[in-house]
Amino acid sequence: MSDNNFKVKVGLAEMLKGGVIMDVTNVEQAKIAEESGAASVMALERIPADIRADGGVSRMSNPHMIKEIQDAVSIPVMAKCRIGHFAEAQVLQALEVDFIDESEVLTPADEEHHIYKHPFKAPFVCGARNLGEALRRIHEGAAMIRTKGEAGSGNIVEAVRHMKMIVSEIEEIKNCNEKILKEKSEEMRVPIELVKYVSDNGKIPVPNFAAGGIATPADASLMMQLGAESVFVGSGIFKSEDPKERAYAIVEAVTNFDNPKEILTASYKLKDAMKGLEISEIPEEQLLQKRGD
Amino acid sequence: MIGVLALQGNFSSHVKVLGLLGHNSKLVKSPKDLDDIDGLIIPGGESTTMTKLINRDKKFLKSIQLFSKNHPILGTCAGLILMSKDSFDSKVINLGIIDIESTRNAYGRQVHSFDTELSLKHVSNNDSFKASFIRAPKISKVGKNVEVICTHNDLPVAIKDGMHVATTFHPELKNETIIHRLCFGDK
Numbered sequence: 001m002s003d004n005n006f007k008v009k010v011g012l013a014e015m016l017k018g019g020v021i022m023d024v025t026n027v028e029q030a031k032i033a034e035e036s037g038a039a040s041v042m043a044l045e046r047i048p049a050d051i052r053a054d055g056g057v058s059r060m061s062n063p064h065m066i067k068e069i070q071d072a073v074s075i076p077v078m079a080k081c082r083i084g085h086f087a088e089a090q091v092l093q094a095l096e097v098d099f100i101d102e103s104e105v106l107t108p109a110d111e112e113h114h115i116y117k118h119p120f121k122a123p124f125v126c127g128a129r130n131l132g133e134a135l136r137r138i139h140e141g142a143a144m145i146r147t148k149g150e151a152g153s154g155n156i157v158e159a160v161r162h163m164k165m166i167v168s169e170i171e172e173i174k175n176c177n178e179k180i181l182k183e184k185s186e187e188m189r190v191p192i193e194l195v196k197y198v199s200d201n202g203k204i205p206v207p208n209f210a211a212g213g214i215a216t217p218a219d220a221s222l223m224m225q226l227g228a229e230s231v232f233v234g235s236g237i238f239k240s241e242d243p244k245e246r247a248y249a250i251v252e253a254v255t256n257f258d259n260p261k262e263i264l265t266a267s268y269k270l271k272d273a274m275k276g277l278e279i280s281e282i283p284e285e286q287l288l289q290k291r292g293d
Numbered sequence: 294m295i296g297v298l299a300l301q302g303n304f305s306s307h308v309k310v311l312g313l314l315g316h317n318s319k320l321v322k323s324p325k326d327l328d329d330i331d332g333l334i335i336p337g338g339e340s341t342t343m344t345k346l347i348n349r350d351k352k353f354l355k356s357i358q359l360f361s362k363n364h365p366i367l368g369t370c371a372g373l374i375l376m377s378k379d380s381f382d383s384k385v386i387n388l389g390i391i392d393i394e395s396t397r398n399a400y401g402r403q404v405h406s407f408d409t410e411l412s413l414k415h416v417s418n419n420d421s422f423k424a425s426f427i428r429a430p431k432i433s434k435v436g437k438n439v440e441v442i443c444t445h446n447d448l449p450v451a452i453k454d455g456m457h458v459a460t461t462f463h464p465e466l467k468n469e470t471i472i473h474r475l476c477f478g479d480k
C-alpha cells in the first residue's frame with residue numbers, strides 16, 4: 001500500500017462533496033438519478049426498505065445488473081459488499097466499480113473483522129455511529145465515512161444521532177494534550193496519529209457524509225447543517241410517489257442547504273414521502289446499524 | 294476577491310489554495326454572486342450535476358459567459374469540461390469560454406485514477422508540482438490561439454486561452470498554488 005494510492009482514493013470522495021448519492025436497482029432508475037443531478041449512484045438489487053421487509057441473507061448484487069448500470073450512466077457507480085467479505089470486494093474491484101460500500105445493510109460475512117482495505121485500488125466507504133468506529137474504518141483504509149443511520153427506515157433520527165456523536169467527539173478532542181489523546185486512541189483502538197490528526201484539524205481525514213433515513217429535502221438540509229459534506233439517499237427516492245421530482249429536489253436542497261427559502265421551493269413540488277418506521281418498533285435484532293463495530 | 298462555483302464538487306480545496314495565495318474568496322451559487330468578484334473557479338465534481346444546477350436559473354449560463362469577457366476563469370477537471378467549446382455529451386452544457394474540445398472520463402473509471410508530478414512548459418523557474426487525475430477528462434482538440442502549458446505522456450493536460458486557464462487534473466487536492474497563481478496572480 002502506498003500513501004499515494006490512499007490519496008487518489010480520497011480524491012474521488014472529495015469530488016462527490018455537496019452532492020447526492022442515490023440507491024438504484026435498475027437501468028431506468030439509474031438514468032432518472034443521473035438526469036435529476038445525482039453525483040453518483042449506488043447499484044443494488046434491493047433497496048434497504050425491501051431488504052428489511054424480505055428478510056433472509058442479503059449479499060453483493062448480481063454483477064450483470066451492476067454492469068448494465070455502469071454502461072447506462074456516466075457518473076460514478078458504487079456497489080455494496082458484505083462486511084468482511086473481501087472476495088466480494090475483489091469481484092467489485094475487478095468490475096471496476098468506482099466506490100465499494102462495505103455495508104451493514106447486507107448480511108455481515110465476518111463478525112470480527114472488516115475488510116483490510118488498503119491494498120485495494122478501488123476506494124471504500126464505511127458506515128459509523130461514532131468517532132471510534134469512523135477512525136477504525138479509516139485505519140483499515142476507508143476513503144470516505146458515512147453515518148450508519150438506520151437504513152430503509154425513512155426515519156432520520158439515527159443519522160442525526162450518529163452525525164452529532166461524531167461531531168461532538170471531534171470537538172471534545174480538539175486541542176487536547178498528548179496524554180488524553182493517548183488514552184482516547186487506546187479507547188478507540190486506533191493509532192495515536194489518527195487521533196492527533198483529528199485533534200489538530202478538527203475533522204476526520206476523509207470526507208464525512210450522511211446516510212440512513214433521508215427522505216425529504218429538509219432531511220438533506222438538516223444533515224448538511226449538522227456537518228455532513230454530502231448525502232446518500234437510499235430508499236427515500238424510489239419508495240416515494242414522485243422519484244424524479246424528489247431526486248432533483250434533494251439535489252437542490254444539498255446545494256442550497258443553508259437557504260430555507262430554497263428548501264421551501266424544492267419541497268413545494270413534492271407529493272408524499274416514503275412511509276417511515278418508528279425505530280423503537282423495529283426489533284433489536286433487526287437493527288442494521290448494530291452490524292459491525 | 295475570487296469566486297468559487299459551489300453548486301457541487303470539491304470547492305473547499307480551492308478556497309484553501311486561494312487562501313495560501315492571499316486571495317479572499319467567496320462561494321458562488323447564483324448569478325448575483327458574480328457581481329463583486331474579480332475571477333472565478335469552476336471546480337471538479339460531476340459535470341452532469343453542475344449542468345443541472347446551472348440550468349436551474351436561466352440567467353446563470355449567460356452571466357458566466359458575460360463575466361468571462363472581462364475576468365479570468367480557472368477550471369479543473371469537470372470545470373474544464375464545462376468551459377470547453379464542446380464535449381460531445383448532451384448531458385453536459387458547454388460554456389464555450391475556451392477554444393478546446395474535451396472528452397469526459399477519458400482515462401476510465403476510478404481504478405485508473407492516479408497521482409503524478411508535472412511541470413509547466415516555458416516557465417523559467419521550471420519546478421515540478423503534484424497533480425491528481427481523478428476520472429479525468431482528456432483534451433481532444435486545441436484551438437489555434439490556445440497555448441498548451443503542460444503535457445503528460447505527450448497529451449495536453451493544461452491550457453491557457455487568453456486570461457483563462459483549465460486543467461484536466463487537480464492541483465488543489467495537492468495544495469499546489471502554481472496554477473492558481475498563473476490565473477489570478479499573487480495578492
